[in-house]
Structures are given as structure tokens and as C-alpha cells.
Amino acid sequence: MKHIRLGMTVLAFMSFAVPASAGQFGNVNTRNCTWCHGASAQGYTPAPRLAGQRPQYLANQLHNFIDRRRDNPFSKLYMWHAAANIDSQDVRYLATYFSRLHPKAADDGDMSLVAAGRRIFQDGVPASNIVACIACHGPRAQGAREIPRLGGLAFTYLRRRLAQWHDGYDKHARHPMTDVAGRLSPKQIAALASYLSYLKE
Numbered sequence: 001m002k003h004i005r006l007g008m009t010v011l012a013f014m015s016f017a018v019p020a021s022a023g024q025f026g027n028v029n030t031r032n033c034t035w036c037h038g039a040s041a042q043g044y045t046p047a048p049r050l051a052g053q054r055p056q057y058l059a060n061q062l063h064n065f066i067d068r069r070r071d072n073p074f075s076k077l078y079m080w081h082a083a084a085n086i087d088s089q090d091v092r093y094l095a096t097y098f099s100r101l102h103p104k105a106a107d108d109g110d111m112s113l114v115a116a117g118r119r120i121f122q123d124g125v126p127a128s129n130i131v132a133c134i135a136c137h138g139p140r141a142q143g144a145r146e147i148p149r150l151g152g153l154a155f156t157y158l159r160r161r162l163a164q165w166h167d168g169y170d171k172h173a174r175h176p177m178t179d180v181a182g183r184l185s186p187k188q189i190a191a192l193a194s195y196l197s198y199l200k201e
């Protein structure tokens with residue numbers, strides 16, 4: 001009996017220890033993810049960077065794809081299928097695994113919009129009742145817990161994500177993103193996406 005209990009404890013421990021190298025976890029292999037998200041998960045358009053993202057945020061998004069709540073056209077086309085056969089334990093493995101990879105900045109925004117983007121990120125737009133992003137996403141846009149890291153994500157991804165919320169997709173996203181994005185103009189979105197694409201920790 002003692003042996004069985006010990007065996008079960010070891011098994012429970014092993015099931016939450018994530019190996020350092022890519023491989024097979026439960027029902028999924030990380031290669032099923034990196035052939036779209038890039039070999040070191042730095043993103044490969046239209047798939048965003050996963051490396052260095054907050055594990056709680058990654059897990060929440062994977063559940064959103066599994067439950068088909070994140071419903072923009074790219075999510076439907078790619079991620080609903082990619083996440084269809086993963087269970088809660090796989091979600092934890094994958095979220096932990098990708099969060100531990102070192103993120104590289106995309107550095108691909110419009111340089112001439114960086115200063116304007118920084119201003120909105122740090123001060124918000126009081127006249128349009130837009131809160132400062134820094135209040136939640138942090139001074140280097142590094143995120144925390146369920147709030148994602150934005151620093152260094154690709155310009156096209158950031159712009160698309162904010163524009164899709166503005167257009168009414170992904171209504172189930174956590175507060176306050178649908179409201180915040182709904183108040184941003186296309187120019188302000190481009191400025192924020194430019195600034196953030198260059199931001200490093």
C-alpha cells in the first residue's frame with residue numbers, strides 16, 4: 001500500500017514537471033504548435049509569439065479556443081482545430097512550457113508612430129475616457145498573471161487584435177479590453193502597436 005501511494009505521488013509530481021526541451025506532453029507535441037508559431041515560438045505571421053507569455057494568460061486563451069469563445073476569423077481557422085484535442089493537463093504543460101522560453105522583440109512597427117504610442121500607453125487618452133495601459137500591463141508591458149505581456153509582440157498581431165475587439169469580435173475577453181479597444185481609433189491602434197513592438201524587458 002505504502003509503495004502504491006509513493007508511486008502515485010511520484011506520478012503526480014512528474015505530471016506537473018515540464019521538461020526543458022520540446023516534446024510530447026499528454027495528447028500533444030509542442031511541434032504541433034511551433035510549426036505555426038515558429039521554431040522557438042517567437043511568432044510567425046499570423047501566429048503570435050508565445051515565448052515568455054504569462055502562463056495564466058496562455059492557459060486562459062487555450063481554454064477560450066477549446067470552448068470556442070475566442071471567435072475571430074484567425075482563431076476559428078487555426079486555433080479551434082489546434083486546441084480541439086488538448087485537455088486541462090495539456091493546457092497547463094503547454095502554458096508553462098511556452099512561458100519559459102525567452103521572448104525576442106519583433107521590432108517591426110512604424111518608427112514615426114512610436115512616440116505617440118508611448119504617450120497613450122503611459123497616459124491613456126483622458127478626452128476619450130481611455131485608461132492608461134501601463135496601469136495593468138506594467139511599465140515595460142510585461143504583464144502579470146492573467147494580464148498578457150505585450151512588449152515585443154509583432155505589430156501586425158497587436159494591431160489586428162485591437163482592431164478585432166474594436167469591430168466586435170472576441171466579446172468574451174476579460175474586462176476591460178473590449179471597452180478599451182472600442183474607444184481607440186485606427187491611428188491610435190497603429191501607434192500603440194508600433195510602440196509595443198519595440199519594447200523589451
Ligand code: HEC
Pocket residue numbers: 028030032033034035036037046047048049050053058061062070072074075078079082083086094148
Ligand atoms: C495552423 C497554425 C497553428 C497551429 C498548429 C497552432 N497555432 Fe496557436 N495560433 C495560430 C494563430 C493564427 C493564432 C492567432 C489567433 C488570433 O489572432 O486570434 C494563434 C493564437 C494562439 C494563442 C493566443 C496567443 C495570444 O497572445 O493571445 C495561443 C495561446 C496559442 N495559439 C497556442 C497554441 C498552442 C499551444 C498550439 C499547439 C497545441 C498552437 N497554438 C498551434 C496558429 C496556430
Ligand code: HEC
Pocket residue numbers: 048057060120121130131132133134135136137146147148149150158161162172173174175176177180192
Ligand atoms: C484594467 C486592466 C487593463 C487595462 C487598463 C488594459 N488592459 Fe489590455 N488586457 C488586460 C487583460 C486582463 C487582458 C487579457 C484579456 C483576456 O484574457 O481575454 C488584456 C489583453 C490585451 C491584449 C491582447 C494580447 C494578446 O497577446 O493577444 C492587448 C493587445 C492589450 N491588452 C492591449 C492593451 C492596450 C493597448 C491598453 C491601453 C490602451 C490596455 N490593453 C489596457 C487588462 C488591461
